[in-house]
Amino acid sequence: MSKDEPRVGIIGAGQLGRMLALAGYPLGIECVLLDKDPRSPGAQVAPSIAAELDDHDALRRLARGVDVVTLDIENVSIDALAALAGVAEIRPPVAAVAAAQDRLAEKELFRELGIPAAPFVAIDRAEDLGHAAALGWPLLLKTRRLGYDGRGQRLARSRDELEAAWAELGQRPAIAEGWVRFDRELSLVGARSSREAAFYPLAENTHRDGILVSTVAPFEDAKLQRQAESWLRAIFDRFDYRGVLTIELFSTRDGLLANEIAPRVHNSGHWTIEGAETSQFENHLRAVLDWPLGDTAARGYAGMLNLLGSMPPRERVLAFRGAHLHDYGKDPRPGRKLGHCTLLDGSRDRLLERLDELRAVLA
Amino acid sequence: MSKDEPRVGIIGAGQLGRMLALAGYPLGIECVLLDKDPRSPGAQVAPSIAAELDDHDALRRLARGVDVVTLDIENVSIDALAALAGVAEIRPPVAAVAAAQDRLAEKELFRELGIPAAPFVAIDRAEDLGHAAALGWPLLLKTRRLGYDGRGQRLARSRDELEAAWAELGQRPAIAEGWVRFDRELSLVGARSSREAAFYPLAENTHRDGILVSTVAPFEDAKLQRQAESWLRAIFDRFDYRGVLTIELFSTRDGLLANEIAPRVHNSGHWTIEGAETSQFENHLRAVLDWPLGDTAARGYAGMLNLLGSMPPRERVLAFRGAHLHDYGKDPRPGRKLGHCTLLDGSRDRLLERLDELRAVLA
Numbered sequence: 001m002s003k004d005e006p007r008v009g010i011i012g013a014g015q016l017g018r019m020l021a022l023a024g025y026p027l028g029i030e031c032v033l034l035d036k037d038p039r040s041p042g043a044q045v046a047p048s049i050a051a052e053l054d055d056h057d058a059l060r061r062l063a064r065g066v067d068v069v070t071l072d073i074e075n076v077s078i079d080a081l082a083a084l085a086g087v088a089e090i091r092p093p094v095a096a097v098a099a100a101q102d103r104l105a106e107k108e109l110f111r112e113l114g115i116p117a118a119p120f121v122a123i124d125r126a127e128d129l130g131h132a133a134a135l136g137w138p139l140l141l142k143t144r145r146l147g148y149d150g151r152g153q154r155l156a157r158s159r160d161e162l163e164a165a166w167a168e169l170g171q172r173p174a175i176a177e178g179w180v181r182f183d184r185e186l187s188l189v190g191a192r193s194s195r196e197a198a199f200y201p202l203a204e205n206t207h208r209d210g211i212l213v214s215t216v217a218p219f220e221d222a223k224l225q226r227q228a229e230s231w232l233r234a235i236f237d238r239f240d241y242r243g244v245l246t247i248e249l250f251s252t253r254d255g256l257l258a259n260e261i262a263p264r265v266h267n268s269g270h271w272t273i274e275g276a277e278t279s280q281f282e283n284h285l286r287a288v289l290d291w292p293l294g295d296t297a298a299r300g301y302a303g304m305l306n307l308l309g310s311m312p313p314r315e316r317v318l319a320f321r322g323a324h325l326h327d328y329g330k331d332p333r334p335g336r337k338l339g340h341c342t343l344l345d346g347s348r349d350r351l352l353e354r355l356d357e358l359r360a361v362l363a
Numbered sequence: 364m365s366k367d368e369p370r371v372g373i374i375g376a377g378q379l380g381r382m383l384a385l386a387g388y389p390l391g392i393e394c395v396l397l398d399k400d401p402r403s404p405g406a407q408v409a410p411s412i413a414a415e416l417d418d419h420d421a422l423r424r425l426a427r428g429v430d431v432v433t434l435d436i437e438n439v440s441i442d443a444l445a446a447l448a449g450v451a452e453i454r455p456p457v458a459a460v461a462a463a464q465d466r467l468a469e470k471e472l473f474r475e476l477g478i479p480a481a482p483f484v485a486i487d488r489a490e491d492l493g494h495a496a497a498l499g500w501p502l503l504l505k506t507r508r509l510g511y512d513g514r515g516q517r518l519a520r521s522r523d524e525l526e527a528a529w530a531e532l533g534q535r536p537a538i539a540e541g542w543v544r545f546d547r548e549l550s551l552v553g554a555r556s557s558r559e560a561a562f563y564p565l566a567e568n569t570h571r572d573g574i575l576v577s578t579v580a581p582f583e584d585a586k587l588q589r590q591a592e593s594w595l596r597a598i599f600d601r602f603d604y605r606g607v608l609t610i611e612l613f614s615t616r617d618g619l620l621a622n623e624i625a626p627r628v629h630n631s632g633h634w635t636i637e638g639a640e641t642s643q644f645e646n647h648l649r650a651v652l653d654w655p656l657g658d659t660a661a662r663g664y665a666g667m668l669n670l671l672g673s674m675p676p677r678e679r680v681l682a683f684r685g686a687h688l689h690d691y692g693k694d695p696r697p698g699r700k701l702g703h704c705t706l707l708d709g710s711r712d713r714l715l716e717r718l719d720e721l722r723a724v725l726a
Contacts, residue, residue, distance in 0.1 A: 025407075025408050026385070026690065028690030028692060044388075277685055286681060295684055299707075300662075318390075318649065318657065319655040322640055327389065
């Protein structure tokens with residue numbers, strides 16, 4: 001790339017950083033990543049700095065060499081990010097990252113913006129456990145910080161179980177959340193620059209043990225789409241947001257509830273690489289550079305399967321007609337997200353059939 | 364990438380090598396490139412060795428570190444390639460590369476396989492120019508070697524002009540080719556592994572001054588598609604071919620004529636990145652690694668515009684709804700291929716209208 005090519009710094013170089021870097025090259029963007037693992041998924045495809053994510057010197061080195069700094073993971077030290085103010089633009093805004101890091105702040109954000117969510121009680125000390133009973137049983141106890149992919153969560157069916165759960169979670173600050181009976185889990189991915197916002201169609205997600213296993217998109221419901229977009233737009237405006245933001249939702253008998261937000265590209269948006277006119281990765285880069293956003297329309301129907309724990313034989317995946325393989329270059333480990341696979345189809349029913357066939361092939 | 368990831372060596376690191384490397388990452392393939400320019404388009408996105416393409420030591424170094432060696436340019440020294448035998452597999456086969464390098468060998472290949480092409484006369488010495496008159500006027504004089512993008516070609520409307528043209532071309536071995544009145548220029552891109560062959564739909568190409576300026580695909584004509592596939596299949600079989608091969612064709616009042624072949628991915632196949640289920644780049648990698656080939660079906664209609672000489676302002680391209688930008692990271696130079704831009708549409712008529720609008724925006 002010539003010297004005047006835009007450069008984007010990415011804190012974290014997992015699969016999200018990797019796919020961001022790959023989306024950057026066709027646009028003439030060079031991404032530079034920061035990750036403690038010198039052979040991280042991102043470092044395999046783009047220049048990277050090997051350092052801890054909260055290493056202030058390394059962060060400053062990253063920031064000085066780029067036009068804008070963004071994240072592939074939300075659990076980055078807010079202090080470390082704040083210290084970059086004046087060195088480089090941080091996008092998304094640090095305040096949005098801070099809210100997404102803390103389940104209590106997230107819930108309070110939803111409440112402030114009038115976005116319905118499951119009822120909750122803050123658990124800061126043992127006495128607070130008593131108030132949780134008002135939520136009814138069962139309930140979920142979730143640590144305020146460092147929760148993702150089902151970590152830091154416990155189900156409690158009684159006061160005794162709740163006490164035990166809080167002890168297991170190290171009596172860390174937490175929230176108790178009322179149990180939500182949902183019909184389906186949805187997510188909305190949107191992008192915002194200083195001039196515009198763009199929203200992908202809703203996606204329907206399936207989790208197992210708290211980990212996303214598959215996504216089918218678009219989930220077509222004009223009313224829910226409008227509602228979810230209005231919520232994401234409220235969050236965008238609240239933070240003068242820049243970049244891609246994802247909101248996870250429960251669809252219940254009584255309507256849509258917000259579950260959580262991620263201030264970044266999201267696993268439930270991987271289908272957009274082949275399934276939308278512009279991928280979430282390209283749109284995140286366009287948004288953080290304040291370039292025009294790309295068309296978010298779906299191209300038919302897409303189904304995405306996560307490849308967890310171990311990679312299936314590559315030739316078996318590639319022999320499946322229309323299967324798009326994404327290998328993150330990671331070492332196998334039980335439950336670890338090693339890659340994903342996307343199928344496309346003009347018919348939703350046929351897509352679901354073919355997804356079942358692909359699941360069988362991968363099993 | 365972990366150590367058991369497949370590695371592909373690519374001789375040449377222009378935009379084709381760059382797009383091959385980018386197509387490799389999601390499949391878990393690491394490409395290593397060889398190019399004299401350490402900031403070549405390919406070297407900006409993948410590891411590369413900086414050396415001349417006929418540097419035997421550098422070629423051996425490249426070959427030793429990879430599973431298979433392939434090309435982003437056909438004008439590679441056949442001697443240098445032959446010297447790699449025993450070090451690494453070369454795919455496509457060296458004999459196919461040799462035929463594509465030499466317009467006379469190419470014409471003889473077409474003749475041997477019964478593939479109709481423009482009539483020609485070999486010009487090895489001044490006396491041969493006299494035989495060329497039998498082709499009628501005007502005719503094209505083309506050097507046997509190093510001709511691409513209209514280079515090494517002269518139009519001659521008379522015996523005098525022919526003599527002058529041959530002098531201008533340095534009296535190098537050439538062919539005189541009868542003038543073809545064609546309705547349109549088409550190309551067929553296909554891929555072949557040891558087990559299967561797959562063909563993209565025909566694409567329609569527009570050249571200016573011998574340089575491709577735009578492609579629209581698919582060009583839908585079942586009879587021409589069948590005929591072109593049968594020719595490409597014959598060439599595949601002749602060489603026990605591995606990889607992507609492109610044949611450029613003239614569609615004339617009297618039927619299809621072969622123009623030339625390229626033993627590689629091709630500018631007229633760039634539309635496949637967004638416009639086909641599997642891109643030509645991914646399929647070339649699958650083919651040279653002898654993996655199952657990917658689906659070559661088109662996804663609606665695609666139009667590709669080359670960005671020649673200078674890059675339009677990036678934001679202007681990105682503001683055009685549905686425009687997919689591919690910036691090769693090259694320095695501007697008159698006539699140079701610096702990037703391309705692809706539009707998609709479900710309707711061919713609407714695509715052509717939008718392509719005109721995009722052309723106006725880029726002008």
